[in-house]
Amino acid sequence: MSQDVFVVAEHLQGKIDDVTYELLGKARELAGQSGGHVVAVLMGSGIQNQAGSLGAADKVLYMDNAALEHFNPESYARALSHILEQNQPRLTLIPNTSMGMDLAAAVSVKNNLPLVAYATDVQIDNGQVVATSQLYGGKINVESVLEGDSSVVSVLAGSFAVDAGKQDGSPEVETVAAPDGLDQTRVRFKNLIQPEGGDVDITQQDILVSVGRGIQSEDNLPMVEELAEALGGALASSRPIVDNKWLPKTRQVGKSGLKVKPKLYFAVGISGAPEHIEGMKDAELIIAINTDPEAPIFEVAHFGVTEDLFDVVPALTEKLKG
Amino acid sequence: MKIAILLKQVPVKDAQLKVNGGGTWIDESDVTFEINESDHYGLEEALRLKEKHGGEVVVVSMGPERTKEAIKQALAKGADRAIYINDDSVRSADPVINAKILAAALKQENFDLVLSGLQSDDLGHGQTGVIVAELLGMAHATIVMETDVKDGKIKVKRELESGWFQYVEIPLPAMLTIQSGLNQIRYATIKGIMAAKKKEIKEVIPADLGLDAAELQSPGVKLHKIYVPVKTKETVILEGDPKEIVGQLVEKLKNEAKII
Numbered sequence: 001m002s003q004d005v006f007v008v009a010e011h012l013q014g015k016i017d018d019v020t021y022e023l024l025g026k027a028r029e030l031a032g033q034s035g036g037h038v039v040a041v042l043m044g045s046g047i048q049n050q051a052g053s054l055g056a057a058d059k060v061l062y063m064d065n066a067a068l069e070h071f072n073p074e075s076y077a078r079a080l081s082h083i084l085e086q087n088q089p090r091l092t093l094i095p096n097t098s099m100g101m102d103l104a105a106a107v108s109v110k111n112n113l114p115l116v117a118y119a120t121d122v123q124i125d126n127g128q129v130v131a132t133s134q135l136y137g138g139k140i141n142v143e144s145v146l147e148g149d150s151s152v153v154s155v156l157a158g159s160f161a162v163d164a165g166k167q168d169g170s171p172e173v174e175t176v177a178a179p180d181g182l183d184q185t186r187v188r189f190k191n192l193i194q195p196e197g198g199d200v201d202i203t204q205q206d207i208l209v210s211v212g213r214g215i216q217s218e219d220n221l222p223m224v225e226e227l228a229e230a231l232g233g234a235l236a237s238s239r240p241i242v243d244n245k246w247l248p249k250t251r252q253v254g255k256s257g258l259k260v261k262p263k264l265y266f267a268v269g270i271s272g273a274p275e276h277i278e279g280m281k282d283a284e285l286i287i288a289i290n291t292d293p294e295a296p297i298f299e300v301a302h303f304g305v306t307e308d309l310f311d312v313v314p315a316l317t318e319k320l321k322g
Numbered sequence: 323m324k325i326a327i328l329l330k331q332v333p334v335k336d337a338q339l340k341v342n343g344g345g346t347w348i349d350e351s352d353v354t355f356e357i358n359e360s361d362h363y364g365l366e367e368a369l370r371l372k373e374k375h376g377g378e379v380v381v382v383s384m385g386p387e388r389t390k391e392a393i394k395q396a397l398a399k400g401a402d403r404a405i406y407i408n409d410d411s412v413r414s415a416d417p418v419i420n421a422k423i424l425a426a427a428l429k430q431e432n433f434d435l436v437l438s439g440l441q442s443d444d445l446g447h448g449q450t451g452v453i454v455a456e457l458l459g460m461a462h463a464t465i466v467m468e469t470d471v472k473d474g475k476i477k478v479k480r481e482l483e484s485g486w487f488q489y490v491e492i493p494l495p496a497m498l499t500i501q502s503g504l505n506q507i508r509y510a511t512i513k514g515i516m517a518a519k520k521k522e523i524k525e526v527i528p529a530d531l532g533l534d535a536a537e538l539q540s541p542g543v544k545l546h547k548i549y550v551p552v553k554t555k556e557t558v559i560l561e562g563d564p565k566e567i568v569g570q571l572v573e574k575l576k577n578e579a580k581i582i
Binding site for chain 1: 445456457462480482485544550559564565572582
């Protein structure tokens with residue numbers, strides 16, 4: 001048993017994702033509270049050179065195996081389970097990403113470790129691990145105590161600053177042997193699909209007018225598009241609009257879509273689920289229209305309008321055009 | 323193919339929520355409930371797989387009495403029967419405990435495929451399906467956007483971050499968590515609603531499932547505090563009639579955003 005804080009590094013195509021740096025920065029703070037070290041866990045194939053970008057960690061545990069070349073829920077869970085079994089850290093932080101959703105639950109069961117998923121903050125307070133998570137789409141917060149000497153928390157990307165954990169350096173790299181038969185998995189990786197190219201790259205736009213569930217029908221989309229045109233910006237959206245196929249995936253802002261940082265983000269009928277906020281909270285100016293004054297979008301918006309969007313949007317477009 | 327769909331009832335999206343008097347959970351008294359959104363897509367995928375490959379679709383759902391409404395809706399859409407775990411204790415903080423109960427209910431049935439929505443819109447752990455799979459020793463994959471069953475295997479498209487996807491192949495039996503938007507969900511027909519009245523809803527309580535009571539009462543995660551988040555950044559709400567609001571918006575766009 002150690003007081004170390006482990007961070008599972010997320011990477012795609014040989015590049016470490018920013019969420020890893022967020023967690024490393026946080027782990028540094030937590031290791032101060034627990035009196036342990038920060039250890040990054042890097043699992044992959046031929047990516048040892050990436051350890052150099054994990055300079056915020058005291059040590060990198062690196063497991064290299066062909067079965068870890070692409071994310072595979074089964075081989076990764078077995079590999080991480082093996083590492084945690086050997087090391088028994090005080091706390092393991094896993095990004096609540098597509099990878100982390102499979103991984104956190106699996107190692108929690110395999111190693112019998114308490115788990116809080118989808119957390120937005122973690123503290124070690126008087127020796128107790130306390131995780132904060134958002135419930136009901138961000139309307140309610142819960143603080144949970146994770147019992148025992150070792151536990152797992154998966155953290156939503158965007159919860160912490162990237163800078164604190166993004167340091168190049170040469171941390172000690174310890175190579176860990178893969179458990180036997182790691183390639184004997186039921187789940188088989190087949191292939192990877194790149195993001196599709198779109199007509200408009202919303203990450204490059206200064207002005208985005210983004211539309212959400214509040215628009216109610218596809219027929220109302222042109223009304224918002226006209227506002228985007230009047231502002232000289234492009235149309236973006238939250239997930240439900242893309243799920244309904246009213247707009248292509250390339251227009252989606254958020255966790256599974258794109259992260260944007262425009263000068264103006266004008267949110268129309270978007271309640272602001274945590275996955276959406278993650279993708280747009282760094283916009284310079286955020287204006288939101290939503291009839292629910294309690295909508296989480298008003299946590300990040302600078303200016304808010306709670307009148308009906310069907311009254312405000314056309315009137316604003318007309319005024320801008322006139 | 324014998325398919326289970328784990329279905330959960332959650333507060334409607336625009337529900338106004340407050341913490342109850344005891345500070346132990348939310349006050350559910352004025353809250354309306356609906357089927358969790360991604361579970362709707364999971365149910366639809368289960369029905370489509372059955373239509374293509376034969377077999378049956380079994381709804382498995384846990385919660386207080388109100389949960390039966392969600393089960394009836396799923397049966398009306400075409401699920402064949404249901405297992406209802408009647409349980410209204412709040413075990414909110416610990417995703418493992420709920421999963422243990424669900425796994426115990428599933429174990430007796432030997433499903434070829436277990437589906438759930440990706441994430442519940444209430445607790446949002448997004449872990450129940452995977453924990454159930456691990457407890458049952460099934461292979462699993464999350465955030466599934468496409469399924470294709472062939473020769474005892476299921477090939478699935480998983481959503482990764484930032485627009486990337488991957489395909490993985492899993493031999494059955496398997497457990498998948500389904501992402502919203504992978505199919506077009508159907509509505510129940512009048513005929514379906516009528517037929518649902520005759521379908522079996524097997525009601526059990528956790529104690530019927532051969533679970534160790536002590537195990538259920540000692541969660542690894544304990545609720546410490548529940549609260550409505552305090553806004554750290556105060557949004558300036560623009561007041562007035564739509565015309566006045568438009569005037570203020572134009573002023574902000576000019577002076578704050580400097581874009582017009």
